[in-house]
Structure formats: structure tokens, C-alpha cells
Amino acid sequence: MAELTAKGRATRARILAVAADLVLKQGVAGTQIEDVRRAAGVSGSQMTHYFRDKRTLxxxxxxxxxxxxxxxxxxxxxxxxxxxxxxxxxxxxxxxxxxxxxxxxxxxxxxxxxxxxxxxxxxxxxxxxxxxxxxxxxxxxxxxxxxxxxxxxxxxxxxxxxxxxxxxxxxxxxxxxxxxxxxxxxxxxxxxxxxxxxxxxxxxxx
Known part of the structure; x- marks a missing residue:
């Protein structure tokens, strides 16, 4: 991944915090990329920009x-x-x-x-x-x-x-x-x- 801007780092950190919370509540198997995207309030293109797939996330x-x-x-x-x-x-x-x-x-x-x-x-x-x-x-x-x-x-x-x-x-x-x-x-x-x-x-x- 290319070096992120300050805004990009903040967005990525927010997605990770949301994903971590969902994984703890729903489990890894019960947490999908779309769940994280909706909860973090980001677009599909933003998700794929920071995380190629669920494994990467x-x-x-x-x-x-x-x-x-x-x-x-x-x-x-x-x-x-x-x-x-x-x-x-x-x-x-x-x-x-x-x-x-x-x-x-x-x-x-x-x-x-x-x-x-x-x-x-x-x-x-x-x-x-x-x-x-x-x-x-x-x-x-x-x-x-x-x-x-x-x-x-x-x-x-x-x-x-x-x-x-x-x-x-x-x-x-x-x-x-x-x-x-x-x-x-x-x-x-x-x-x-x-x-x-x-x-x-x-x-x-x-």
C-alpha cells in the first residue's frame, strides 16, 4: 500500500477499530467485509483501497x-x-x-x-x-x-x-x-x- 495521508491513516484506523469491535461481538466467521463497511460508514472502494479482502482485514x-x-x-x-x-x-x-x-x-x-x-x-x-x-x-x-x-x-x-x-x-x-x-x-x-x-x-x- 502506498504511503497514506493523515486523513487516510485516520480512515484506516477507524475501519480497523470498527472491525475489531465487530469481530469481538460477532466472531470472525460472523463478520463480513460488508458489515464493517456499513458500520464504519465508508464506501466499497475505500474498503478495497485499505484492505484487499477479509483475510487482509x-x-x-x-x-x-x-x-x-x-x-x-x-x-x-x-x-x-x-x-x-x-x-x-x-x-x-x-x-x-x-x-x-x-x-x-x-x-x-x-x-x-x-x-x-x-x-x-x-x-x-x-x-x-x-x-x-x-x-x-x-x-x-x-x-x-x-x-x-x-x-x-x-x-x-x-x-x-x-x-x-x-x-x-x-x-x-x-x-x-x-x-x-x-x-x-x-x-x-x-x-x-x-x-x-x-x-x-x-x-x-x-
Missing amino acids: IKDVIAWQADKMQRLHQTPELGELDSYAAWRRWADLVVERQTARDFQGGCDFGSLAGQLVESDADTRADLAAGYERWLELFRRGLEAMRARGELREDADPDALAQSLLAALQGGLLLSQTLRRVEPLRNSLNAVLTYLGSYADPGRRPA
């Missing part, structure tokens, strides 16, 4: 959701996720956000992955790349904690990042299904306790 929705996930984890409140206090705030914010949603929706990126991961190798690779970005964000914070001595030398930032993300994803899905807070809160508390077990004894969080 869904590929870009995956990237859009991955970018959104990154933004949610890069806020002044969370900093670089490189302290126990930051991880505690992260867990509290996740619980608050899901409680405010009445546990409807779960993880937007995880919802996409659940629908698409077995569809084809290219789509699975796109989803895996999104999760790898998430893991890298977590890993950087954990590596900084280990470098400062807040985590013991035997702490494995990669394994800890995977544990944190798995606890988040599993807790979100279970709370979404059961419509109650305990599975999410308990899974996050458990993984933070596990993280704390790697603290230097003199710097272990309360």
Missing part, C-alpha cells in the same frame, strides 16, 4: 489488537513493569477493568487467538508474534528487576514472563465464563506470590 485487526495491548501496558501508572509495586498495580488494574466490564469480553487479543489460532500457519504466526511482543514487554521489566538485585540471579525472566501471561489469560477466560472476580484475582495473586518467591530475602515484597 483480519491480519490487520490482529496487529491492531496487539498494538492496543501494548498501549494498555505502557502507561504512567505501570511504568516499565520493573518493580513489585508495578506488578501489583498491574494486577489491580486488570481486576478493576474486568470488574467494570462485568467480566464480559475477557482478553480482546486472547479472544482473537482462540478463534483463529488453528485456521492456518500464517495467521497462527501473526498471533504468536503478538504474544511474543507481550512476553518481551514483561521480560524487559523482569530483567531490569534482576539486574538491580530485586530478583535472585537464578530467576528466569522468560519463564516468569510466561507464567504471568498464562495466569492473566487463564484468569480472564475463567472469570469471563463464570462472571465473577475470584478466578482472575486468585490467579494473579498466585503468580505474584510466585514472582515474590524469587526476591532477594532482604527485599521480599510484603
Whole structure:
């Protein structure tokens, strides 16, 4: 695609936001290009200008959701996720956000992955790349904690990042299904306790 103007970028972003919302509400199979076109209020020629077909649109929705996930984890409140206090705030914010949603929706990126991961190798690779970005964000914070001595030398930032993300994803899905807070809160508390077990004894969080 040729470089877009500011107006073109805004139009494309609006279409992607609408498409992402429809996919979450209706599922990938239940969302057609025409549904997105009508909801976004654009012409057929505009749709084909930005997205050749549904496959291209869904590929870009995956990237859009991955970018959104990154933004949610890069806020002044969370900093670089490189302290126990930051991880505690992260867990509290996740619980608050899901409680405010009445546990409807779960993880937007995880919802996409659940629908698409077995569809084809290219789509699975796109989803895996999104999760790898998430893991890298977590890993950087954990590596900084280990470098400062807040985590013991035997702490494995990669394994800890995977544990944190798995606890988040599993807790979100279970709370979404059961419509109650305990599975999410308990899974996050458990993984933070596990993280704390790697603290230097003199710097272990309360």
C-alpha cells in the first residue's frame, strides 16, 4: 500500500477499530467485509483501497489488537513493569477493568487467538508474534528487576514472563465464563506470590 495521508491513516484506523469491535461481538466467521463497511460508514472502494479482502482485514485487526495491548501496558501508572509495586498495580488494574466490564469480553487479543489460532500457519504466526511482543514487554521489566538485585540471579525472566501471561489469560477466560472476580484475582495473586518467591530475602515484597 502506498504511503497514506493523515486523513487516510485516520480512515484506516477507524475501519480497523470498527472491525475489531465487530469481530469481538460477532466472531470472525460472523463478520463480513460488508458489515464493517456499513458500520464504519465508508464506501466499497475505500474498503478495497485499505484492505484487499477479509483475510487482509483480519491480519490487520490482529496487529491492531496487539498494538492496543501494548498501549494498555505502557502507561504512567505501570511504568516499565520493573518493580513489585508495578506488578501489583498491574494486577489491580486488570481486576478493576474486568470488574467494570462485568467480566464480559475477557482478553480482546486472547479472544482473537482462540478463534483463529488453528485456521492456518500464517495467521497462527501473526498471533504468536503478538504474544511474543507481550512476553518481551514483561521480560524487559523482569530483567531490569534482576539486574538491580530485586530478583535472585537464578530467576528466569522468560519463564516468569510466561507464567504471568498464562495466569492473566487463564484468569480472564475463567472469570469471563463464570462472571465473577475470584478466578482472575486468585490467579494473579498466585503468580505474584510466585514472582515474590524469587526476591532477594532482604527485599521480599510484603
